[in-house]
Amino acid sequence: METENKLCSKVEECYHILGKKWVGLVIHTLMEEPKRFSEIHAFIPDLSKRVLNERMKELEDNGIVLRNVIADRPVRTEYSLTKKGTELGRSLKALEEWADKWL
Amino acid sequence: METENKLCSKVEECYHILGKKWVGLVIHTLMEEPKRFSEIHAFIPDLSKRVLNERMKELEDNGIVLRNVIADRPVRTEYSLTKKGTELGRSLKALEEWADKWL
């Protein structure tokens, strides 16, 4: 019996998702509670509106985030984690514990 | 008592590390056993030599990976995870379990 000689595609895909800039921090930020566009932006000021918008679309397409437009004036948008997204956030706790210990 | 209103710098830093392309996969790949440059490249063929070399230098600077040059002919280089790196790899198992369930 030899050791693994190729990567599992699910593993590849999860690192492809997490390997994009800002994704981890956005999910971390939404773990607390749902947040509006400008609230996420306030939590992560170095993340530009352009890229934030792009990342949220991708996360929505991935089924990790839910986008809810509130038809108020001015129109607001609330982003929340889906079940899939919440479980992803929980799995990242281990990484954050590592960070607390080693960084 | 209000909810968190800013990010912990350790959390920011760990996502900064993992948010770079290929980093997660490289660490995953080294979890099995130490590997040479060309072996990592064979495991992750889409990762170019230029970027692989860049990532390994960064991971070495971060104390996550150890670089060992074997003075043989032709000279080979073996990369292994440090304790810090191994624990990081372990913390990523939770993420991989999420991937297995949801992707």
Next chain:
DNA sequence: TTATTATGGTTACATAAAGTTACCAGGTAA
């Protein structure tokens, strides 16, 4: 009335990061 503010974007452009191809040194093998 006429500005000003806030929302969640989008657009055009500049810079940084990643991908591609060719190449190098030193030794080995054919």
Next chain:
DNA sequence: TTACCTGGTAACTTTATGTAACCATAATAA
């Protein structure tokens, strides 16, 4: 001699990200 293997590096192209200005709508301030 020629070709090959190793772990890179250099120059260049393409993609991703950062920056600044702008938009429509409606509420509010002057």
